[in-house]
Amino acid sequence: MADPPLSDDQRSALREAMEAERSFTAGRLAALDRTFDEMVAAADLEPPDDEHDPEGTTAYERAQVSSLAREARSRLADLDRALAGVDDPAFGACERCGRPIGWERLRARPGTARCVGCADAP
Numbered sequence: 001m002a003d004p005p006l007s008d009d010q011r012s013a014l015r016e017a018m019e020a021e022r023s024f025t026a027g028r029l030a031a032l033d034r035t036f037d038e039m040v041a042a043a044d045l046e047p048p049d050d051e052h053d054p055e056g057t058t059a060y061e062r063a064q065v066s067s068l069a070r071e072a073r074s075r076l077a078d079l080d081r082a083l084a085g086v087d088d089p090a091f092g093a094c095e096r097c098g099r100p101i102g103w104e105r106l107r108a109r110p111g112t113a114r115c116v117g118c119a120d121a122p
Helices: 008-045 057-085 103-108 116-120
Strands: none
Touching: 008 057, 008 103
C-alpha cells in the first residue's frame, strides 16, 4: 500500500490553517450580509432616482456584494468538506486524478481538492 499523501503533522497544520481561514471567511460573509441588508434598507428609505444614478451604481454595488457573498459561501462549503475529511487517509489526493495534491499547494490553498494540473484543466 502506498504511503498516505500527508503526514499527521501536515494534517494537523492544514486543519489549523483551514479553521483559521474558515473563521476569517465566516466573518467576511457576515460583514457582506450586513452590507447587503444595509443597502436594501437604505433603498427602502429612499427610492432610487434614475436621473441621479444613470450608471446604475446601486444595482452594480448590490450585485458586487452578492457575488462576493456567494464566493464566501462557496469557500466555506469547500472548507467544511475539507475539515470533515482531513483525517481520511486519502485526504491530500486529487479528487480528479488521484495523485497527491502537494504540500505546497495545500498550504497555499487549504481545503483545495485538486492538484495544479487538474485545477487548470477544463
